[in-house]
Amino acid sequence: MKIAIFGFGTVGSGVFDVINMNSDIIAKRAGKPIEVKYVLDLRDFPGNPVEKVLVHDVNVILDDPEVKIIAEVMGGINPALDFTKRALMLGKSVCTSNKELVAAHGAELIQIAKEHNCDYYFEASVGGGIPIIRSLCDCLVGDDIIEIKGIVNGTTNYILTRMGEDGLAFDVALKEAQDNGYAERNPAADIEGTDAQRKAAILASLAAGAQVDCADIPTEGICDITAEDIACAKSLGAKIKLLCNIRRDDEKVSAMVAPFLVFENCQLYHVNNVFNGILVTGNATGDVLFYGKGAGKLPTAGAVAGDIIEAAKYYGIPSDIIWSTEKAHMAAQGSRLGRYYVRLDEKDAMEARKVLGVTAEGSSSKAGEVAFLTETMNEKDFNDKIKAFNVLSKIRVYD
């Protein structure tokens, strides 16, 4: 079976390597040998083994009926969307790591794939090497999925871990992440939560079986988290983690991305550094945690390779991913019930304690400040109540 790879960046070269490195076992599992016939990239790679199969024109690949499966690992919406649509309409299955495209056009592309008897797979779009997509679509299928909460961005988890371990300031931890190659030079998509938001949109859509847009997912990043907050959280027995949280209730779905205080009794507390962890709650199975490397060349490439093998093994028998183009019924925003961590001026403390209630006292090392956990209330009430005070930090609590 002949395949092509769109894009020879980090993931693309990883897919090329994995297909070659594990060719024997892949042939056995796919039921036939898999060969990379073309790699599409605008650039040249002199001296690289890819040269023999490198092409600059997508039409060479689309026009070749021998190519049955394409790994789209270019990233971005354009031209990936156009290329993917054309490939699917020609009956070529497409396997991708492109979370931006999947979040925005997944439902539509799945629909096109179905109409043309081929597959659109996207295991690598969430959680890198963690098999969360196929687990949701093919494994936990006897369950009604009630909740998904996950650490789905390794960069921010690394930054928060380093802030917690060594008391680093956010800027210092970010710089360290960049120096170690865990954050990009322009880190906005990670630290502002956009990357996690895209993944949340994909997970929420699969949980609901209908379209959840990024725009429907309130998102807060970690830029405002201070070393002081991390220390206060520690004094409360908690860590701060950037979570995506998806809940389903009465046929309505809600999704958000925000920092949360997480306690030691939650498995996500133990998901540190660049690792990802996704906790899925089904009404029969209860909690299942998936943990692993959420990014990186080989883990992501391994997930794309897994998709390619599934597409090859069941070529002509498309799988049926339930993700309709209809909009999901979203729960009203601000209806989430939970506790909050607040840090505020000592002068507000007595009144704030009375109004918000206190369920745990933290210790702030800064003179003139107090930190505590409030009682359980909904988001709207909380935000109304704190208007009277000079709140320095407010972070949701995951109980």
Add this chain to the structure above:
Amino acid sequence: MKIAIFGFGTVGSGVFDVINMNSDIIAKRAGKPIEVKYVLDLRDFPGNPVEKVLVHDVNVILDDPEVKIIAEVMGGINPALDFTKRALMLGKSVCTSNKELVAAHGAELIQIAKEHNCDYYFEASVGGGIPIIRSLCDCLVGDDIIEIKGIVNGTTNYILTRMGEDGLAFDVALKEAQDNGYAERNPAADIEGTDAQRKAAILASLAAGAQVDCADIPTEGICDITAEDIACAKSLGAKIKLLCNIRRDDEKVSAMVAPFLVFENCQLYHVNNVFNGILVTGNATGDVLFYGKGAGKLPTAGAVAGDIIEAAKYYGIPSDIIWSTEKAHMAAQGSRLGRYYVRLDEKDAMEARKVLGVTAEGSSSKAGEVAFLTETMNEKDFNDKIKAFNVLSKIRVYD
């Protein structure tokens, strides 16, 4: 689509409940409604809704061409093996939680299913609700699986957790587990490691793609673990966990079940109480952890229901699980390299430290005893070297 359930015990009644409770979502995912036409059990259940579909004679079910899928949740080899074979030969797919049968006859039953264009699925046989089997067979397929290490028995994990938390003696913790319904009245299969051994045989066979028999898996239970050992391990920063450990190297596979010291940097350290955790290492994806409830009525039933849905969705298009009836090439026993925890008489301490090397000193609360971690060596060397001493405990270290 009509199905039947063989056995109306804990898991069987759970499958019955899940199929009814989640019928809408199951119909959507399977692409057709799924209805339980028969439940097979020798007993009567007066007043139970199952009465309407209860039969005592397996032939009623096997002879009914309307029944396409069977959930075999009887347990044991006989008559489950005979019933399963007959069902598969009639082209009826079988989904099971019966780890004893899968470990002993899985390869053969998969072969029969292939020959009769149906499926033999066994997601619930390892890790209860954790989708480890399908992840190995359909998700991590781009990877060469190098290692699997797992806590696959919830009963022993509960006992070891309670011993560690409250310093309970083994017998006291076992009694508590029995009182809470986490251990059976005859706990031998759990505490002696037989249950974990069966699961290890299934995982090792899937990792190797060939048959690994229980007899090829050296197995030690937890009966000899003392409160003293747990306390010494704690002083070394470790917990004691019953692990199954499967390694693949140069086309050879090794598997064992034994207590290990596990440190905090390993995710399995955080898998406590009745939970299971399975850490899979692929050569591309690296470490992926699967965590969840390894037993219990609904988690196990959820996994069986997931299999039923997959079997229904792809009815007539059997999946291809690679597990040949040929024996896997096993590595020589005793070749495993690792450190050991030893506890011994003070009088032997000086000589033992010299012979075994010391990499960490534990503190034993018992007068006249010492505990430490040795240097890395293979099992055969270790066992030869300790012959000279009165070793009170020896436990492998997972580094």
